[in-house]
Amino acid sequence: LAKTTQPISMDSYEGQEVNITCSHNNIATNDYITWYQQFPSQGPRFIIQGYKTKVTNEVASLFIPADRKSSTLSLPRVSLSDTAVYYCLVGDGGGSYIPTFGRGTSLIVHP
Amino acid sequence: DSGVTQTPKHLITATGQRVTLRCSPRSGDLSVYWYQQSLDQGLQFLIQYYNGEERAKGNILERFSAQQFPDLHSELNLSSLELGDSALYFCASSVATGDYEQYFGPGTRLTVT
Numbered sequence: 001l002a003k004t005t006q007p008i009s010m011d012s013y014e015g016q017e018v019n020i021t022c023s024h025n026n027i028a029t030n031d032y033i034t035w036y037q038q039f040p041s042q043g044p045r046f047i048i049q050g051y052k053t054k055v056t057n058e059v060a061s062l063f064i065p066a067d068r069k070s071s072t073l074s075l076p077r078v079s080l081s082d083t084a085v086y087y088c089l090v091g092d093g094g095g096s097y098i099p100t101f102g103r104g105t106s107l108i109v110h111p
Numbered sequence: 112d113s114g115v116t117q118t119p120k121h122l123i124t125a126t127g128q129r130v131t132l133r134c135s136p137r138s139g140d141l142s143v144y145w146y147q148q149s150l151d152q153g154l155q156f157l158i159q160y161y162n163g164e165e166r167a168k169g170n171i172l173e174r175f176s177a178q179q180f181p182d183l184h185s186e187l188n189l190s191s192l193e194l195g196d197s198a199l200y201f202c203a204s205s206v207a208t209g210d211y212e213q214y215f216g217p218g219t220r221l222t223v224t
Contacts, residue, residue, distance in 0.1 A: 034211040043113065043201045043215025044154070087154075089211055097167040097209035099144075101154040 004088045009106040018075045020105050022088030025069050033064060033071045036087045038104070044087060048073070075107075083109045114138065115216035117202050123222045129190040132219045136183055136204030142166070143185040144205070144213060145177055149198035160185055161208035192223045 005023040012018045024033070032051050036044040048055055050062040050071070061074040075082055087104040091097065114137035124130055136143050145157040147170075156169035160179035171177075174192075179185040189196060199220050203213040 032211060038154075041199065041218070041220075043115075043203070043218055045113070046212050046214065049212055091209075091211055097159065098169050099156050099211060101146075101156075103153055 003090055003100055004102055006086075006088055006102065006105045008103065009108070011108050011110065012078055013110050014079055015077050018078050018082070018107060018109075020073045020075075020086055020088075020107065021070055022073070023070050024088070024090045027068050027090050031068075031090045033062065033068075034089045034091075035060070035062065035073045036089070036101070038085045038087065044101070047086075078107075078109045080109050080111065083107060113214040113216065115202060115204050115214050117200075117216035117219050119219060120217065121220050121222075123224065124192060125224055126192055126194060128192050128223075129188065130192065130221065132187040132189070132200050132202075132221075134185045134187070134202030134204075134216060136185070136202075137214055140204035140206050140214070141183065142205045142208050142210060142213075143179055143183070144203040145171075145185070145187050146201040146203065146215075147198050148201060148218075149195075152198075154201075157187070159209070166208050189221070194223050197221055197223045 034049040035047045038044040048062045055062045063072045085104040087101045116135045118133045141162045144159045148154045157171040159167040177187045199218045201218045203215040205213045
């Protein structure tokens with residue numbers, strides 16, 4: 001049973017806000033939601049992590065509704081350099097720590 | 112730069128051979144994780160060590176083994192290599208065990224011919 005579901009791909013244009021939604025219907029009480037960005041042939045880069053409501057840092061915002069069954073990564077005013085694969089993970093790092101990256105969402109930003 | 116280093120950057124070897132990949136975690140991080148990324152399988156978690164002890168195991172083949180040394184660097188040993196082992200191998204580190212906030216190295220690209 002997949003822990004998370006994301007769109008396979010998304011397209012956007014420079015300067016637009018991009019929202020990538022991840023579904024995690026079976027999220028456990030202690031689970032956190034973590035997002036990574038990966039460029040081709042590079043290691044994934046940690047973007048943001050949250051548990052509930054909203055988290056914001058210098059790169060992105062993460063919105064988590066009250067039921068926590070989904071989350072949305074928001075990238076403000078994207079540029080060509082934001083073209084990458086974005087992964088959503090859920091887990092608490094507890095006893096059964098098996099991080100599942102899945103296939104992620106391939107975001108392509110057009111000029 | 113994540114602060115995690117991996118050597119070598121590229122490795123080309125023949126089937127049946129054995130190789131060792133090396134990883135140095137960020138300063139202060141006690142956990143090391145190994146991942147394999149191939150085109151058909153995506154990013155797969157292999158194994159995790161925390162302060163020298165194995166803590167979690169993922170889809171790691173019996174031909175593969177790893178260890179973390181007292182200075183916290185880690186090595187991933189791949190033996191009896193097959194063509195299908197060709198992939199990018201990433202190491203990541205974190206402060207605590209089982210932490211989903213991890214910092215990845217640049218990877219080692221292994222090509223088995």
